[in-house]
Amino acid sequence: MIYLDNSATTVPDPAVLKSFEQVSTTFFANPSSIHPLGGEAEKLLIQAKKQAAEILHVAENEIIFTSGGTEGNNIAIKGIALEHQNRGKHIITTQVEHPSVDNACKSLEKLGFEITYLPVNRNGVIALSDLKQAIRNDTILISIMHVNNELGSVQPIAEIGKIAKQYPKLFFHVDYVQGLGKVPLTLRNSGIDLCTMSGHKIHGLKGTGLLFVKNGTTLFPLFHGGEQEQAIRSGTENLAGAVSIVKALRLIMEKERLYKQRLYELQRFLREELEKIEAVKVNTPIHAAPHIINFSIPGIKPEVMIHMLSEEEIYISTKSACSSKKSDESKILAACGFSDDRAVSALRVSLSYQNTEEELTNFIHVLKDKIQQFKEVME
Template structure:
């Protein structure tokens, strides 16, 4: 099997699975229980937060464990909007966000908030000056992803963070789900107030995640109840999930430098071969994250190519896994100015540290053969 759909999800690391099972068996008590077993579970939860904070180089009480990227994004965006709506009702994002961000903003518009959807250039990147000009006295939130999940475009979050520092009234949220482990990003003293991380993109488990909440940032909770996670996320904590996520994060951090270099090497091989394929267009810009390459083959249905490759046990995807079963065009490619011929025929190849050169060579050969066969049928 050759798995090249790592932006949708990654294969769990065996060590992560083992940590989840061990904690589930030994520390099954509720961390809120006052007996000894509950106390042991609570200590392990606190230790996990401390370790996550060390890995992310932030403070322990700035870590909130969540169920993943969608919850983290919703808690950050709606939490700020609802908590600070008396200070302003204007919020800023881009036209190329993940559905969990885009739909959260659409929902806030129904509640009366005003949203500016910043345009992007042909590479899928926002203009920093346009963002600066979009800020008003009524702006309370900027939410911009670090790495685009379809194209791999990298947004200038460092520069945006500096702008955010100039406006202490507003908050800056970064969706770092696709960036973690692929494009390093500093959190402390960056101007970033909230940052979303998802476990299953890091060879961790689905249903695990972290929301970084900078000290002093207040949110309206999505869940009310027993007051867990500093009342930001009530509900019995997923202790085994939290421990396994920290394990996955540590393993990624240990391999990060070499892993990023390896994926850039593989991306170079892919780009060189794709440029020789007639009728194939590379949509991902040259200056992009190392793990994503988006291409279009106009005239051919992407789902047919995906199924043909799947028969060879080679797995790629179209757009975001959250919307890949919809047959409409990629709104990301459309926002970059591509016509429907390319925005409706896109394919996404996404790598991991464990992808091999042999995997890539076999995939490229099978992709070329699949394209040739489809074109022959159409002639």
């Protein structure tokens, strides 16, 4: 099997699975219980939060454990909107966000909020001048992703943070789900107030996530209950999940430190090989995150090619896994100005630190064969 769909989800690391099992077995008590077993569980939860904060270089009370990227994005966006709507109802985002951001913003439009969707250039990147122009007196939130999940485009988050700092009454949220462990991002003193991370994108487990909430940032909670997680995310804590995502976070940061350059080399190799295939058009910009390559094969439906490759146990994807079962057209590619034939035939290869050049060589060989097979059938 050659697995090249790591932006959809990653294979859980055995050490992460082991940590989840150990905590589930030994520290099964509710961290809110006042008996000794609950106390031990609470200590472990506090320790996990402390370790996450150390890895991310933030304060311990700035870490909120969540169930993943979608929940984190919704808590951040709707939490700011509902808490600060008396000050303004204007939010700025982009035309190329993940569905969990895009649809969260669209849901707020039904409640009377006004959303500015910034355009992007051919590389999928916003213009800072457009952002500056869009900020108004009633703007309460900027929500912009770090790395695009389809194209791999990297937004100028550091520069956006500097702009956001000039407007102390607005908040800046970053969806860091795709960038975590691949493209470094500084949180402390960055102008970022909220930042979403997900466990299953970094060889952790589905249903685990982190939300950085900078001190002084107030949110209207989406869940009301026992006021766990500083009343931002009520509900009995998923202690095993919290420990497992911190383990995954530690491991992916180490891999980023040791092997990031190798990931760039794999991406460069794949790009060069794809560009040699006449039927293929590469869509990902040159200066992109190291793990994503998006390309189109005009004239071939993406699901057809995905099924053909799956027959050889090679797994790639089309668009975001959260929207891949909808219409063929990539909204992201369309926003970048790509032609219809490329926007409806886009495919995505997404790498992990575990992939090898040999796997990519085999993938290219099979891809060429499948394109030829398709042409022969259509003739």
